[in-house]
Amino acid sequence: MIPVAFDYVRATSVDDAVRLLREHGDDAKLLAGGHSLIPMMKLRLATPATLIDISGIPQLNTVAVNGGRITIGALTTHAALAASDALRASAPVLWDAANQLGDPQVRNRGTIGGASAHGDPAADYPAALLALDATFTIAGAGGERQIGAGDFFRGMFETALASTDVLTAIAFDAAPASAYVKFHHPASHYAVVGAAAVLTMNGGTIGAARIALSGIGDAAFRAGSVESALTQVDTADSAAVRAACAGAAAGSEARSDTFASGAYRAAMADVFAARAVALAAGRTKTRR
Amino acid sequence: MNVDLTVNGETAVLDVEPRLLLVHALRDNLGLTGTHVGCDTSSCGACTVLLDGVSVKSCTVFAVQASGHVVTTIEGIGDADELHPMQEAFWSSHGLQCGYCTTGMIVSAVDLLQRNPDPSDDEIRAGLEGNLCRCTGYENIVTAVRAAGRAMRDGAARHSVRELMPLHGPTLEPPPSGEGIIPPQFQEAGR
Numbered sequence: 001m002i003p004v005a006f007d008y009v010r011a012t013s014v015d016d017a018v019r020l021l022r023e024h025g026d027d028a029k030l031l032a033g034g035h036s037l038i039p040m041m042k043l044r045l046a047t048p049a050t051l052i053d054i055s056g057i058p059q060l061n062t063v064a065v066n067g068g069r070i071t072i073g074a075l076t077t078h079a080a081l082a083a084s085d086a087l088r089a090s091a092p093v094l095w096d097a098a099n100q101l102g103d104p105q106v107r108n109r110g111t112i113g114g115a116s117a118h119g120d121p122a123a124d125y126p127a128a129l130l131a132l133d134a135t136f137t138i139a140g141a142g143g144e145r146q147i148g149a150g151d152f153f154r155g156m157f158e159t160a161l162a163s164t165d166v167l168t169a170i171a172f173d174a175a176p177a178s179a180y181v182k183f184h185h186p187a188s189h190y191a192v193v194g195a196a197a198v199l200t201m202n203g204g205t206i207g208a209a210r211i212a213l214s215g216i217g218d219a220a221f222r223a224g225s226v227e228s229a230l231t232q233v234d235t236a237d238s239a240a241v242r243a244a245c246a247g248a249a250a251g252s253e254a255r256s257d258t259f260a261s262g263a264y265r266a267a268m269a270d271v272f273a274a275r276a277v278a279l280a281a282g283r284t285k286t287r288r
Numbered sequence: 289m290n291v292d293l294t295v296n297g298e299t300a301v302l303d304v305e306p307r308l309l310l311v312h313a314l315r316d317n318l319g320l321t322g323t324h325v326g327c328d329t330s331s332c333g334a335c336t337v338l339l340d341g342v343s344v345k346s347c348t349v350f351a352v353q354a355s356g357h358v359v360t361t362i363e364g365i366g367d368a369d370e371l372h373p374m375q376e377a378f379w380s381s382h383g384l385q386c387g388y389c390t391t392g393m394i395v396s397a398v399d400l401l402q403r404n405p406d407p408s409d410d411e412i413r414a415g416l417e418g419n420l421c422r423c424t425g426y427e428n429i430v431t432a433v434r435a436a437g438r439a440m441r442d443g444a445a446r447h448s449v450r451e452l453m454p455l456h457g458p459t460l461e462p463p464p465s466g467e468g469i470i471p472p473q474f475q476e477a478g479r
Contacts, residue, residue, distance in 0.1 A: 001329075002307060006306055008306035034349065035330065038348045038349070042328070043329075051350075053353065103417040103418030104396065104399070104400070105333060105336055106345070106418065108343055109345075109349065
């Protein structure tokens with residue numbers, strides 16, 4: 001499959017990328033690892049007139065842990081995140097997502113910024129980043145701004161990014177009691193249902209929980225009712241955890257496709273939310 | 289536009305359209321047809337090559353993206369005169385049937401052993417998750433990667449891989465002309 005012809009330019013810095021986006025208008029797209037964009041171009045679902053390759057911009061591919069705050073450059077590959085011991089210790093929910101995303105070759109090329117900017121409803125990162133309440137740093141025509149994950153993922157293939165915006169970094173507070181689990185499509189490896197849990201524990205009891213789900217509706221979302229129901233639940237009581245996770249997909253209209261019906265996705269949302277909570281809680285045990 | 293590649297140790301300068309995929313540059317422009325196009329949708333891994341030493345699906349990389357970088361294809365891993373231990377192991381363990389996925393499978397397996405020289409069977413299966421085989425059921429592929437890992441760790445010469453694989457018995461000799469191919473132990477029962 002051959003994409004429609006396009007012009008190819010390389011950006012040397014973030015400012016250069018913003019300038020090129022302004023110059024080439026709405027028909028330009030940024031190219032990082034290309035593992036969301038190129039498949040869509042080959043299917044001619046995307047037909048950009050210009051590709052602006054940002055993969056050579058320095059200093060955007062780092063994972064920095066600074067006093068309990070983790071900042072990840074947008075060009076960091078899934079493989080680099082999956083291999084990061086610092087991320088595994090500080091925010092295992094994102095480490096889980098990076099390790100379960102795609103396959104080794106995809107992880108070697110794809111980037112967290114590209115995957116996030118793509119806004120795929122079945123992607124893994126949106127759930128993890130919502131549960132982490134991550135902050136997105138965006139460079140645009142009007143300078144730099146920051147936006148929360150809850151405002152970033154807006155709908156199917158839709159994010160808060162404008163046509164002249166460059167996502168440069170994603171930051172969040174450390175969350176050692178966290179986990180992401182998924183029911184993956186066996187061929188595409190995308191999430192049929194993905195569930196992320198970030199817990200604040202008081203001993204064996206949940207003090208506060210952030211639960212987010214991917215793969216179910218048009219965009220990943222927080223399961224607010226489950227978050228409330230999990231408060232004060234003793235994680236040793238698995239029946240109580242499962243009961244609190246009932247109706248996890250209630251806030252979303254679950255999609256049906258050839259692989260899974262909406263009702264099945266909703267049922268699996270409950271199951272996988274409970275598994276994410278159990279895994280996240282288990283990760284605190286060694287420190288009790 | 290100009291693309292400046294190092295492929296299997298040799299420099300290649302190509303004048304290509306930006307939309308040319310790396311796999312087509314390798315196969316059609318450079319004649320390196322050992323890299324295959326399978327699904328063409330980043331799923332099957334038949335087109336896997338090493339880009340700067342790590343495995344990538346060359347159907348999902350534009351040739352222009354690889355400009356200034358180093359590409360290794362199956363032709364650069366080893367050839368018929370000097371097989372790489374992974375190629376030797378796929379042969380001796382019968383890690384293939386039709387062979388279509390094999391070159392991508394071998395490149396991915398080489399990448400896996402670079403990162404993890406002594407993988408468990410589960411780690412081999414996870415490491416080859418990006419490569420699909422519709423013939424073998426994967427059992428002999430896992431066996432082959434295990435054998436190659438052993439041979440590479442031992443620094444063994446090429447022939448020792450087969451010695452490490454006693455389960456597969458002696459090499460079959462072609463039957464004398466005019467005779468059937470029923471092995472001797474089954475000939476009585478067959479009459």
